[in-house]
Amino acid sequence: xxxxxxxxxxxxxxxxxxxxxxxxxxxxxxxxxxxxxxxxxxxxxxxxxxxxxxxxxxxxxxxxxxxxxxxxxxxxxxxxxxxxxxxxxxxxxxxxxxxxxxxx
Amino acid sequence: xxxxxxxxxxxxxxxxxxxxxxxxxxxxxxxxxxxxxxxxxxxxxxxxxxxxxxxxxxxxxxxxxxxxxxxxxxxxxxxxxxxxxxxxxxxxxxxxxxxxxxxxxxxxxxxxxxxxxxxxxxxxxxxxxxxxxxxxxxxxxxxxxxxxxxxxxxxxxxxxxxxxxxxxxxxxxxxxxxxxxxxxxxxxxxxxxxxxxxxxxxxxxxxxxxxxxxxxxxxxxxxxxxxxxxxxxxxxxxxxxxxxxxxxxxxxxxxxxxxxxxxxxxxxxxxxxxxxxxxxxxxxxxxxxxxxxxxxxxxxxxxxxxxxxxxxxxxxxxxxxxxxxxxxxxxxxxxxxxxxxxxxxxxxxxxxxxxxxxxxxxxxxxxxxxxxxxxxxxxxxxxxxxxxxxxxxxxxxxxxxxxxxxxxxxxxxxxxxxxxxxxxxxxxxxxxxxxxxxxxxxxxxxxxxxxxxxxxxxxxxxxxxxxx
Numbered sequence: 001x002x003x004x005x006x007x008x009x010x011x012x013x014x015x016x017x018x019x020x021x022x023x024x025x026x027x028x029x030x031x032x033x034x035x036x037x038x039x040x041x042x043x044x045x046x047x048x049x050x051x052x053x054x055x056x057x058x059x060x061x062x063x064x065x066x067x068x069x070x071x072x073x074x075x076x077x078x079x080x081x082x083x084x085x086x087x088x089x090x091x092x093x094x095x096x097x098x099x100x101x102x103x104x
Numbered sequence: 105x106x107x108x109x110x111x112x113x114x115x116x117x118x119x120x121x122x123x124x125x126x127x128x129x130x131x132x133x134x135x136x137x138x139x140x141x142x143x144x145x146x147x148x149x150x151x152x153x154x155x156x157x158x159x160x161x162x163x164x165x166x167x168x169x170x171x172x173x174x175x176x177x178x179x180x181x182x183x184x185x186x187x188x189x190x191x192x193x194x195x196x197x198x199x200x201x202x203x204x205x206x207x208x209x210x211x212x213x214x215x216x217x218x219x220x221x222x223x224x225x226x227x228x229x230x231x232x233x234x235x236x237x238x239x240x241x242x243x244x245x246x247x248x249x250x251x252x253x254x255x256x257x258x259x260x261x262x263x264x265x266x267x268x269x270x271x272x273x274x275x276x277x278x279x280x281x282x283x284x285x286x287x288x289x290x291x292x293x294x295x296x297x298x299x300x301x302x303x304x305x306x307x308x309x310x311x312x313x314x315x316x317x318x319x320x321x322x323x324x325x326x327x328x329x330x331x332x333x334x335x336x337x338x339x340x341x342x343x344x345x346x347x348x349x350x351x352x353x354x355x356x357x358x359x360x361x362x363x364x365x366x367x368x369x370x371x372x373x374x375x376x377x378x379x380x381x382x383x384x385x386x387x388x389x390x391x392x393x394x395x396x397x398x399x400x401x402x403x404x405x406x407x408x409x410x411x412x413x414x415x416x417x418x419x420x421x422x423x424x425x426x427x428x429x430x431x432x433x434x435x436x437x438x439x440x441x442x443x444x445x446x447x448x449x450x451x452x453x454x455x456x457x458x459x460x461x462x463x464x465x466x467x468x469x470x471x472x473x474x475x476x477x478x479x480x481x482x483x484x485x486x487x488x489x490x491x492x493x494x495x496x497x498x499x500x501x502x503x504x505x506x507x508x509x510x511x512x513x514x515x516x517x518x519x520x521x522x523x524x525x526x527x528x529x530x531x532x533x534x535x536x537x538x539x540x541x542x543x544x545x546x547x548x549x550x551x552x553x554x555x556x557x558x559x560x561x562x563x564x565x566x567x568x569x570x571x572x
Contacts, residue, residue, distance in 0.1 A: 008225050011343055011351055018352040021122060022359030028129040031456065031481050034364060034463025035187055037128050038331055040141055042194040044121050045338045045357040047145060048201050049168075050152045051345050054216050055208035056167065057159030064211035065160065069167045071204035074197040076171025077178070079149075082194060083142050084179035085187075090138055092470040093131040 036089045043082025049075035105154055113151040114349035120144025121353050125360065131476055148349060184471045185428050188327055188460040189251045195327075196244035198334040199311075202237030202341050203304060206230050209344060210300055216345055221295055226344050231286040233340025234300075235307035240333040242311030247326050250315075251460060266316040275313050282306040318379065321502075324368040325379045327461050332361025364462045371456035371482075373508070373518035401536070401548050403555040406566030409496070409530050412554075414571050416493035416528075418449040420485065422521055423469065425459055426499020426534070430560035433472035436498065439564055440474070442571045451488070452479045453521050455503035486522050495526040497547075499533070499560050505545045514543055529553040532563050 029037050052075050055068025120140045127137015149168075153161065182190050209230055213220045222230070249261030285306065288299035318326050335357025342350025369376050413419050421436065440450045452474065458465035469479055480488075489495065497504055500521075507513040508520045523529055524547055531553060547553060556563050 006225075007346055008229070008343070011346065011348060014348045015339060015343070015351050015355055018355035019359050022125075022356040023363065025122060025125045025356070026360045026363045029125065030129060030131070031367075031463060032454075032466040032476060032479065033128045033131065033134055034367075035191075035459075035461060035467045036134065036138075037125070037360060037463070038191050038327070038364070038461065039187070039194075040124060040128070040138060041331060041335065041357040041360045042191060042198070043145065044124065044141060044353050045198045045334045046194075046201070047117070047121070047148050047350060047353045048198060048205065048338045048341055050148055050347065050350060051205040051216075051341050052201055053149070053152045053156060053164055054345070055205050056164050057156035057161075058212065058215045059159055061160065061163075062212070064208035064215065065163075067204040067208045067211075069160075069163050071201040071208070072164055072167040073171035074201045074204070076168045077175040078194045078197050078201075079145055079175065080172040081175030081179045081190070083138060083145070084176055085182060085190065086138050086141075087135070088179060089184070089187075089467050089470070090131070090135045092467070092473070093476060094135060 033090075033093075036086045039082050039089065040086040043079055043086065046075045046078035046082060049079060105151065110151055110155055111348065113147055114347070117144040117148040117151075118349050118352040120147065121356060125356060184467050185431075186252075187464060187467065188323065189248055191461065192244045192248040192251055192327055192330065195330045195334045196241045196248065199237045199240030199242075199244060199337055202233055202334075202337040203241065205341055206234040206237065206344070207300075207304075210295055210297065218345075221293075224290055227290045227292075227296070229340060229343035231289055231300075231303065233337055233342075233344055234304055235282060235286065235310075236333055236340055237337035238304050238307035239311035239314065240330055240337050242308045243315040243326075243333070244311075244330050246312055246315040247323065247330060250320060251323060251327075265319040271313070271317060275310065278306055278310050278313070282310065322372070322374070322379050324457050324459070324461050324464075325365055325372070325374070325376070328361050328364035328368055330361070332358050332365060335359070335361055368457060368462055371519060373515060399549045401555050402551075402553065403557060404530075406556060406558075406563050407570045408554065409556050409563075410567040410570035412528060412530065413443055413448065413494050413496065413567070414446055416448055418492045419443060419451075419494045419496060420489065420492050420523075420526070421450065421452045422495060422497045422500050422504060422523060423452060423454070423458060423465055424498060424500025424503065425465075426501075427560050428459065428465070428468050428499075430499065432498065432561035432564050433468050433474075435561055435564040435568060437469075437472045437474050439568045439571070440478070442568060446571070450478060451485065453482065453485045453489075453523075454479060455482050455500070455519075455521055458500065458503060482519060482521055489522045489525040492526045494528045494530060495523040497523060497529065497531045498564070501533070501545055502543070504547055505543060506547055507543055507545070523547065524550065527552065530556055532556045532558070532560055534559060 052071035058065045121144045124137045124141030127133045213222045254261040285299040285303035289296040335354045339351050339354025443450050454465050504521050504523045506524050508515045508518040
């Protein structure tokens with residue numbers, strides 16, 4: 001046993017732990033909110049935009065950077081759309097509660 | 105900003121994403137959770153832009169502005185009944201973005217801080233991220249088409265399963281060929297464009313082929329599954345870019361989708377593989393026509409239904425997707441309010457697959473401002489039917505079919521709402537047609553059942569008028 005750990009192995013560690021965290025957090029999500037869960041996970045997976053920004057960044061514009069810009073645009077649709085539509089849905093769940101409290 | 109600082113910021117963003125999902129454990133904390141999600145995303149994007157500040161920021165910002173505007177407009181305009189389509193469309197974009205990024209990495213690994221040419225290990229990760237992304241993209245496009253009802257224009261988008269001989273064999277062969285080209289890419293000395301391109305093209309085709317044989321009734325599973333894939337695609341790209349945040353976010357989404365698929369499969373009593381292999385519902389028409397024997401149903405008018413409910417002590421409403429199609433949610437809410445004013449206890453019972461995606465019916469009721477403490481999940485309310493006076497089934501069929509208790513029936517073992525235990529059952533349907541499973545429903549012929557035929561919205565509105 002000597003030398004440094006391959007970064008891929010470290011990332012595997014992160015990956016496995018993240019799956020565990022995901023597993024436990026998701027089982028706690030109330031079934032009533034499964035649709036907002038899907039839209040918010042959609043938004044979260046769009047963090048891939050980070051990769052798209054790196055791809056789009058090089059100063060000399062070439063094939064790859066054009067694809068990067070395109071990927072930034074696609075991911076941005078999801079980031080904005082995902083979070084906003086989730087918020088819109090969650091507002092509906094809130095409205096009812098406020099009304100109920102007010103009515104009683 | 106140093107790489108270490110950047111990674112720490114990414115850690116903060118990752119924690120925010122976990123908190124975003126954790127918030128969804130209750131409607132009261134959910135909005136704060138969503139806020140965490142937005143904060144996490146902002147941190148991720150801003151720090152990344154700060155790192156590439158010497159590059160073409162202008163183009164990036166324009167792309168973000170354009171994409172963000174489109175997303176915001178869609179989010180504002182979309183109808184709640186269209187949520188499944190929207191989610192499918194968004195999955196396809198994550199998939200496509202993953203593929204585009206992967207191509208950019210192959211093209212210029214230097215831009216991502218990678219060695220040029222790409223080391224073998226990174227190629228393997230890139231291969232996985234790319235093919236999962238490509239399958240997510242094309243699969244989601246088909247799912248979108250099926251959900252949006254484009255089947256009339258293009259047969260590929262038909263909500264009925266598209267099946268042909270040797271389908272599974274073809275898929276298997278394609279998958280093997282794809283892996284073969286993936287290995288060729290893995291071992292190539294140059295950039296490996298040819299095997300990479302062929303592999304990606306096959307993955308796109310596979311995505312189409314995997315989803316076309318899956319029928320409309322299985323859409324909740326498909327959409328959850330594609331949700332999962334989009335997460336794994338992001339994680340795969342995270343591996344190839346050595347980006348822990350992408351791996352974490354991707355794994356969260358991947359496991360979320362996988363769990364939702366599992367829940368949906370369980371609610372339909374279908375194994376995951378039988379859904380994926382598809383073809384369910386192909387025999388729809390023939391099975392429905394099978395019941396030749398004459399059975400009588402008792403049918404009544406909206407007035408009768410109104411009378412029965414107004415004089416009951418407790419009413420449970422079972423909404424199905426037919427209700428959403430008829431856009432009757434608001435009318436139902438009005439009816440429930442009138443009944444509550446009369447002192448009737450009103451609750452809603454939701455089957456997990458009541459809509460076109462997990463939790464869809466809850467959102468549709470929430471949109472109609474039905475208080476969520478009146479809305480119960482199947483497991484929480486199934487014991488209550490026995491001491492309920494009247495159950496009103498609106499546009500639901502298979503999820504209340506007592507055949508699920510009979511060995512040998514196609515839906516044997518599927519968990520159902522036990523409406524048959526209630527004292528009186530009112531069923532609203534447009535006609536006597538069978539549900540997705542193509543089965544007749546003995547519930548309709550029971551002595552305690554009264555059928556109220558007609559469009560759900562019209563019937564409910566008539567009931568509202570008659571309640572006074």
